[in-house]
Amino acid sequence: MNKKKHSVAVIGLGSMGMGAARSCLRAGLSTYGVDLNQETLDILSDAGATAVSTDCLDFAEQLDSVLLLVVNAAQVRQVLITNGLIDRLQPGAAIMISATISAQDARDFAEHLRAKELLMLDAPVSGGAAKAQQGEMTVMASGSDSAFTRLQPVLEATAGKVFRIGSEIGLGSTVKIIHQLLAGVHIAAGAEAMAMAAKAGIPLAMMYDVVTNAAGNSWMFENRMQHVVEGDYSPQSMVDIFVKDLGLVTDTAQSLKFPLHLGATAYQMFTAASNAGYGSEDDSAVIKIFRDVPLPEK
Amino acid sequence: MNKKKHSVAVIGLGSMGMGAARSCLRAGLSTYGVDLNQETLDILSDAGATAVSTDCLDFAEQLDSVLLLVVNAAQVRQVLITNGLIDRLQPGAAIMISATISAQDARDFAEHLRAKELLMLDAPVSGGAAKAQQGEMTVMASGSDSAFTRLQPVLEATAGKVFRIGSEIGLGSTVKIIHQLLAGVHIAAGAEAMAMAAKAGIPLAMMYDVVTNAAGNSWMFENRMQHVVEGDYSPQSMVDIFVKDLGLVTDTAQSLKFPLHLGATAYQMFTAASNAGYGSEDDSAVIKIFRDVPLPEK
Numbered sequence: 001m002n003k004k005k006h007s008v009a010v011i012g013l014g015s016m017g018m019g020a021a022r023s024c025l026r027a028g029l030s031t032y033g034v035d036l037n038q039e040t041l042d043i044l045s046d047a048g049a050t051a052v053s054t055d056c057l058d059f060a061e062q063l064d065s066v067l068l069l070v071v072n073a074a075q076v077r078q079v080l081i082t083n084g085l086i087d088r089l090q091p092g093a094a095i096m097i098s099a100t101i102s103a104q105d106a107r108d109f110a111e112h113l114r115a116k117e118l119l120m121l122d123a124p125v126s127g128g129a130a131k132a133q134q135g136e137m138t139v140m141a142s143g144s145d146s147a148f149t150r151l152q153p154v155l156e157a158t159a160g161k162v163f164r165i166g167s168e169i170g171l172g173s174t175v176k177i178i179h180q181l182l183a184g185v186h187i188a189a190g191a192e193a194m195a196m197a198a199k200a201g202i203p204l205a206m207m208y209d210v211v212t213n214a215a216g217n218s219w220m221f222e223n224r225m226q227h228v229v230e231g232d233y234s235p236q237s238m239v240d241i242f243v244k245d246l247g248l249v250t251d252t253a254q255s256l257k258f259p260l261h262l263g264a265t266a267y268q269m270f271t272a273a274s275n276a277g278y279g280s281e282d283d284s285a286v287i288k289i290f291r292d293v294p295l296p297e298k
Numbered sequence: 299m300n301k302k303k304h305s306v307a308v309i310g311l312g313s314m315g316m317g318a319a320r321s322c323l324r325a326g327l328s329t330y331g332v333d334l335n336q337e338t339l340d341i342l343s344d345a346g347a348t349a350v351s352t353d354c355l356d357f358a359e360q361l362d363s364v365l366l367l368v369v370n371a372a373q374v375r376q377v378l379i380t381n382g383l384i385d386r387l388q389p390g391a392a393i394m395i396s397a398t399i400s401a402q403d404a405r406d407f408a409e410h411l412r413a414k415e416l417l418m419l420d421a422p423v424s425g426g427a428a429k430a431q432q433g434e435m436t437v438m439a440s441g442s443d444s445a446f447t448r449l450q451p452v453l454e455a456t457a458g459k460v461f462r463i464g465s466e467i468g469l470g471s472t473v474k475i476i477h478q479l480l481a482g483v484h485i486a487a488g489a490e491a492m493a494m495a496a497k498a499g500i501p502l503a504m505m506y507d508v509v510t511n512a513a514g515n516s517w518m519f520e521n522r523m524q525h526v527v528e529g530d531y532s533p534q535s536m537v538d539i540f541v542k543d544l545g546l547v548t549d550t551a552q553s554l555k556f557p558l559h560l561g562a563t564a565y566q567m568f569t570a571a572s573n574a575g576y577g578s579e580d581d582s583a584v585i586k587i588f589r590d591v592p593l594p595e596k
Contacts, residue, residue, distance in 0.1 A: 182488070196550075196556050200476070202473055207476065214438075219512075
C-alpha cells in the first residue's frame with residue numbers, strides 16, 4: 001500500500017465541527033464532511049474537502065479516522081450504530097467521539113467499536129467556535145495508546161492542547177461534564193449578576209467593564225454577557241445545549257451520590273429559560289427568566 | 299500655605315491595605331499607616347511611612363485624605379464616628395471608603411461626613427493582594443467631582459483602573475456587591491467542581507489544568523483552586539469574608555426584591571463551611587463542606 005494522506009471525516013459541521021474540518025484541510029489531511037445541512041456541505045466543499053455528503057456511508061471505506069462533533073449521545077448512536085457506520089469502516093480505523101456524552105454512553109460505544117476492531121478516543125472538546133476555527137481546540141481525551149497514535153494527525157490539526165486523562169474510556173467524558181458544570185454555572189451567574197445590576201439601575205456596559213477588569217471575571221462572563229450588553233441573543237450556543245449538559249452533570253452527580261448545590265440550581269435556571277420559550281436562543285438568554293428587569297435591546 | 303506633598307492615611311493594613319500604602323509611598327505621597335497590629339505598623343514604618351499608629355487621631359490634622367481598607371461597615375463606623383476621626387480632620391479633607399459595605403451604609407456615612415464638610419468617595423476595590431501591591435487595584439467609585447479631584451493623587455498611586463460609576467453615593471457599593479456575587483459563586487462553583495472530580499477519581503492537578511485552559515475558567519477558579527490542588531488553606535482571604543459579602547448580596551437582593559438563585563446557594567455553602575469550623579481558613583476551604591471526598595493534603 002502506498003503511503004497516502006490521512007483521511008478523516010468530520011461528522012457534524014456546526015460551529016465547532018466546521019472549524020475543526022477547516023483546520024484538517026489547512027493541515028493537509030484528506031478531509032470529508034458530513035452534515036444534514038446542504039449549505040454547510042457546500043461551504044466545506046468550496047473550502048477544498050475531498051468529498052461531502054449527508055450520508056457518511058458514501059466514503060466510509062476510505063477513512064482512517066472519524067471525528068464526531070454531533071450534539072449528543074443519541075446522534076452519536078444514530079451515526080455509528082443505527083446508520084451502520086461501524087459496519088463499513090476498515091478495521092483499525094479510529095473514531096474520536098467529541099460530543100458531550102455520559103461516561104456510561106462512552107463505555108457503551110467503546111464496546112460496540114471493539115467488537116468491530118475499531119479504535120476509539122473518548123475525547124470531548126472545549127474552547128468555543130473561534131478556537132475551533134484556529135485549530136486550537138482544547139481536547140480532554142482518554143483511550144488506548146493505539147487510538148491516540150492513529151488519531152495523532154487529527155489531534156495535531158485541530159487541537160491547541162490535548163489532555164491525556166488516562167487510558168480508561170469514560171474519564172474524558174467525566175472531565176468534560178465537570179467542566180460543563182463550571183461553564184453552565186458561570187453563564188447563569190453572569191446572567192444573575194447582570195439582571196441584578198439592571199434592577200439596581202447600574203448601566204450594564206459599565207457593569208460588564210468593571211467585572212471584566214476585576215476578580216469576578218470568568219471566560220463565560222466575558223464572552224456571553226457581551227451578548228446581553230448588546231441585546232443580541234442570536235445563538236452561538238443555545239440555552240437547550242445547557243439544559244442537556246447540566247442534565248448530564250446532574251445524572252453524573254446522582255450516580256456518584258454527590259451533592260450538586262450550584263450545578264443543580266443553574267440547571268433549574270436553564271430549564272426555566274427553555275420552558276419560557278428561549279431554548280433556541282443564545283445561552284445568555286437564560287437572563288430572560290428574570291422579569292421586571294430593563295435589559296438592553298438590539 | 300506652601301505647596302506640600304499630599305498626605306494620606308491608609309487605615310487597615312491587611313493584604314490590600316498594605317499594598318495600597320506601599321503604592322502611596324512609591325508615588326511619593328506623605329503616607330501614614332494605621333492598624334491594630336504593631337508588627338504590621340513596623341513593616342510600613344521601615345518602608346518609609348511618615349508616621350504609623352494604632353490610633354489615627356495622632357495625625358488627623360495633617361491629612362489631606364484617608365483611605366479606609368478595613369473589613370466591614372462596623373469597622374468604618376468605629377474609625378470614623380465612634381473614635382471621632384471626622385471631628386478631627388480638616389474641612390475639605392476626603393475619605394475614600396474602600397471596604398465592602400451596603401449602599402445604605404455608604405449613604406449614612408456620607409451624611410455624617412457632609413455635616414463636617416468632609417468629602418467622600420464610595421469606592422470599593424478589587425484585584426487581590428498582588429494587584430494592590432503593584433498599585434494596580436480596580437476601583438469602582440461614585441461621588442462628587444470635588445471628591446474625585448481631592449483623591450486624585452491616591453487614586454493615581456493605588457489604582458490601575460478607576461471606574462467612575464456616577465456621582466450618587468451608593469452606586470459604587472452596589473457595583474462591588476454585585477461583583478462579589480460573581481466572585482463568591484465562582485469560588486463555590488470551583489470547589490463544587492473540584493470535589494466532584496475528586497469523587498469521580500480524576501486527579502485534581504489534571505482537572506485544574508484542563509479548566510484553566512478551557513472555557514470553564516474563571517479568575518477565582520485559577521487563583522483559588524490552586525490552593526486546593528496544593529492542599530494549602532492558609533488564608534489569603536477567609537471563608538468568613540464571603541459569609542459577610544454574600545450576606546450583603548442577599549440583603550441587597552432582598553431590598554431590590556430580586557430572586558437570587560445562585561448567590562443564595564453559594565451563601566449557604568460558605569455559611570455551612572464557617573459553621574463546620576473553617577471560617578478563618580482560606581475561602582477555597584468551602585470545598586470542605588463536601589465529605590467523603592479525597593482531597594490533596596499539603
